[in-house]
Amino acid sequence: MTDAEPLRERLVTAGVAMLEEVGAAELGLRAIAREAGVSHGAPRRHFPTHNALLAAVAARGYADLRTEIDAVGGDTPEERVRRTCLAYIRFATARPEMFTLMFRHDLLEGAGGNLRVTWSLPLFAHWRQLVADCAGPGADERTGEQALGLWTQLHGIAVVVANRSIEAIAPGTDIEALVGRAVARHLAPDPD
Structure with missing residues (x-):
């Protein structure tokens, strides 16, 4: 500054x-x-309000998270999804207060900055595209459900890792393996 x-x-x-x-x-x-x-x-x-300033701070966090996610690479779509999940968890762990604020919609909704339109929805659209890339040509409406299911599980993992709750419940958990299983589960073809 x-x-x-x-x-x-x-x-x-x-x-x-x-x-x-x-x-x-x-x-x-x-x-x-x-x-x-x-x-x-x-x-x-x-x-004009305290929450408007908090929304601007959260927007900076969203921009930082998006930069980290955009830097993720991988040889296959599945690898990009897995690495994106790990980048999300690293961000939550490195910046737990920012991560928490970014998802406090009860504080930030209507506070200015239009976070939902500017950051949340585009971030989820990017996430949905990553999941659709795994399905290949002809991805259907199930892609949105898969993306939402994986993101909600990922967000839960990120929260318990960032606030260290996982250590109290399951010390020594291999987070990469946990994420890998979540990705495999949510990207698996629908058993018709």
């Missing part, structure tokens, strides 16, 4: 930095203003 950075971006950068330290519940407008080196009233010029 620099003084040359526009005020709105300075505030978001300060919010992102503070989020990992104190969590969303403690991330107030005054504290962010103090961190950004501006008056306590300055955030109101760009963010």
